[in-house]
Amino acid sequence: GQNIDQPTEMTATEGAIVQINCTYQTSGFNGLFWYQQHAGEAPTFLSYNVLDGLEEKGRFSSFLSRSKGYSYLLLKELQMKDSASYLCAVKSNAGNMLTFGGGTRLMVKP
Amino acid sequence: DTGVSQNPRHKITKRGQNVTFRCDPISEHNRLYWYRQTLGQGPEFLTYFQNEAQLEKSRLLSDRFSAERPKGSFSTLEIQRTEQGDSAMYLCASSSMDGGYEQFFGPGTRLTVL
Numbered sequence: 001g002q003n004i005d006q007p008t009e010m011t012a013t014e015g016a017i018v019q020i021n022c023t024y025q026t027s028g029f030n031g032l033f034w035y036q037q038h039a040g041e042a043p044t045f046l047s048y049n050v051l052d053g054l055e056e057k058g059r060f061s062s063f064l065s066r067s068k069g070y071s072y073l074l075l076k077e078l079q080m081k082d083s084a085s086y087l088c089a090v091k092s093n094a095g096n097m098l099t100f101g102g103g104t105r106l107m108v109k110p
Numbered sequence: 111d112t113g114v115s116q117n118p119r120h121k122i123t124k125r126g127q128n129v130t131f132r133c134d135p136i137s138e139h140n141r142l143y144w145y146r147q148t149l150g151q152g153p154e155f156l157t158y159f160q161n162e163a164q165l166e167k168s169r170l171l172s173d174r175f176s177a178e179r180p181k182g183s184f185s186t187l188e189i190q191r192t193e194q195g196d197s198a199m200y201l202c203a204s205s206s207m208d209g210g211y212e213q214f215f216g217p218g219t220r221l222t223v224l
Contacts, residue, residue, distance in 0.1 A: 031211060042217050048211055069144075098213060100145075100152030
């Protein structure tokens with residue numbers, strides 16, 4: 001089975017940097033995804049890591065350590081529109097479905 | 111084709127009724143997934159299709175849930191004899207089998223069972 005943990009809520013200030021952690025336990029690993037979801041909307045893809053290391057994409061970066069079962073999403077230069085839920089999801093090598101964590105609700109304050 | 115579409119966007123039904131939701135994936139995507147999401151939780155995988163073949167259905171929540179993708183294009187998810195606990199957002203996603211890994215999500219169908 002798979003178990004994915006991430007903090008339920010975080011608060012940060014506009015212009016700052018925030019790191020959202022995700023730990024996972026899986027019987028097979030074939031990649032880790034981060035999605036952003038605004039309230040009432042569909043999840044939208046942010047990043048994908050399958051090898052160890054840091055992937056940078058504009059203000060967003062994602063890191064993976066497979067040996068530690070750990071990932072983080074780093075958001076820089078926070079904007080008010082970044083207030084959303086951030087979902088960590090693991091893809092197993094036994095199939096194509098994603099197993100999601102409960103999501104981290106990020107509130108960006110002025 | 112601008113993305114995954116789902117219909118209806120909202121459905122209110124009485125307990126015991128049957129409901130059916132439709133998903134139209136991105137046209138060139140041959141994989142289609144159904145997820146359920148309850149408030150404050152991440153999406154929960156239900157089932158997925160590769161073309162018209164349903165390759166994983168063991169995660170469907172009960173035998174009241176069924177899904178089809180008869181021609182390998184759109185898909186339907188049916189819930190029979192709905193219960194109040196079925197109230198949730200039902201999300202559909204699609205992806206390409208040819209080198210793509212990202213799943214693109216539709217806007218979802220919000221089901222309320224009274």
